[in-house]
Amino acid sequence: MTSSSSALVLFSGGQDSTTCLAWALSRYERVETLGFDYGQRHAIELTVRPTLLQKLRECSPAWQARLGEDHMVDLSLLSRLSDTALTSDVEIAMQANGLPNTFVPGRNLMFMMVAATLAYRRGMDVLVGGMCETDYSGYPDCRDDTMKALQVTLNLGMASRFKLETPLMWIDKAQTWELAHALGGQALVDLIREHTHTCYLGERGALHPWGHGCGRCPACVLRARGYEEYVATLDTAAKTP
Template structure:
């Protein structure tokens, strides 16, 4: 797997779920920082199979820059705040305010707070996360304004100068596939296809061109559309003289 290193003295902590976006962010961080650690969260998610995908992905991306992994159990905390279609066997639908009921209120805010607490103790300045508001489900805690506000709050509350990095913020899923290819070539694309998990329903039985999933939940649909757009854009232009004898 190839990548161009642009080293700084900073070290990074990557929010690493086991999905496409976080795996791409991990590769992105490994290309930039001399030390990279990862953190995952158990929060009662229906697709907890994503946690099983984390170790194989880390193994595939293993290098001397990849440091420790951390797992934080937030199941009781998030589960105690109420059920959503992400944490209970509830049909996925549009809920109050036009948001899908897969939205888990406060989830990303808790993730970033926990990540900052780990980064504080581990001496890590950069916190890398896969939030995106270009091609997403409308979650307010994925917006750039939210991330900037969290960076300010965490820096004030912990007397640190954390930098919250969101390399996918302005990339749609097609551009995320392209970024993966640029970072690690076809080898990284293959890792994402075979080892990551994004499906909200936790389906690891059905293999599609874009990877594993049910194919119908919002996460699968976003991933499939992005794959199709990326593949279409990557095809060489048709040769108008090819069929002329």
Template sequence: MSQELESIAADQSALVLFSGGQDSTACLAWALTHFERVETIGFDYGQRHDIEMTTRLNVLNKIRDVFPAASRLGEDHVVDLKGFGAVAESSLTRVQEIKMSARGLPNSFVPGRNLVFFVYAAAVADRRGIDHLVGGMCETDFSGYPDCRKDTLEAMENVLNLGIERPYRIDTPLMYLTKAQTWAMTHDLGGDVLVDLVLEETHTCYLGERGERHAWGYGCGTCPACELRATGFEQWRSGEHV
């Protein structure tokens, strides 16, 4: 990273929780338009499909090539959380059918995953001199995960501020957007070039499928993540999101 980026104030700097999926890519583009310095952090928590860890690097490289504010993009950090993934087993970390649990939550829910992510992100941000943590959590088009809710993340922000004594701000630009509105925001931020990047490079499918290229991108087409992505894309293209 250049010394010029290193010298930017903490309150003008953001660390984006970046998986290489559609939502985190939209959040990265959002952060690059709102902050003078942006870094990214990824988490290897023993995902069933390591395609996510490869995809995120491809997306970062493309962003550096095509996004207008890419000069603000600094270091990428990767944290090994395989131990956590082994404890918090779900259909995302072991081979099992995706279905609803007795609690009324899909078994794709990894208990406490986002909370753990933010603790590690805050530790990295403290070392890097960054006050803003950006995540793609959403209450509108989501599967009911309790650690995606606004009140959960507001409480987490307070815990981090108290526990680390730093004025952290958790930013969630997608919190109240539908998936169609996320597609629209992506287009607003980067035009057709950014939309094409999301379609071609990002990965969201729970099953790790990248064989067939659909109109909305790659994926199995049947898991909850693919269904949300496909439906949102069609609604955006038809103007139903307005």
């Protein structure tokens, strides 16, 4: 357990945020979750969230005791302000600025600002997000520098001492699977495979070895490749005398 007693986790219903939630549940006495409806194309992630939360509670008596209230906030103005492949039915492509059109400008900045506002009211001092700049699509609001600068801004603007935790920042997708296994064993890995949603196109379909999804979008490609590397590491370890 850490010196801080409570954490608010940005929980979308995807692989990364589920792993982050398990990470927080292993460290903090009181954990709450926050989701956002921002008109995302893959709104199926919001549908799977309640089942995920219930199954996480069932993973451990300690997690059951620590996992508290879930909050949902309507940020549909993001879809009205932006024109992206995550908020519109358009083909995923690279843009002239070097970023994929799945980048939703201001999304993570707004998420953290709203999270800090809710945490302030709830008396919580740690915000946990699944941002990562090791194995990602190049989004500038996923970078460590952005999160550090945002932490300073939020604390100055709210006269608070928030700590922004990003446990996945410096690990790749294979290591994210490894972290899930370290936190909750094979039960948590299977839960993530079977019940989370990460696919940008919102496709559930058949259950692949790595989970549900189209298998073609950037999110699915990263997730599948990471799972293959994770399994390969397990196979190598099993063969090592």
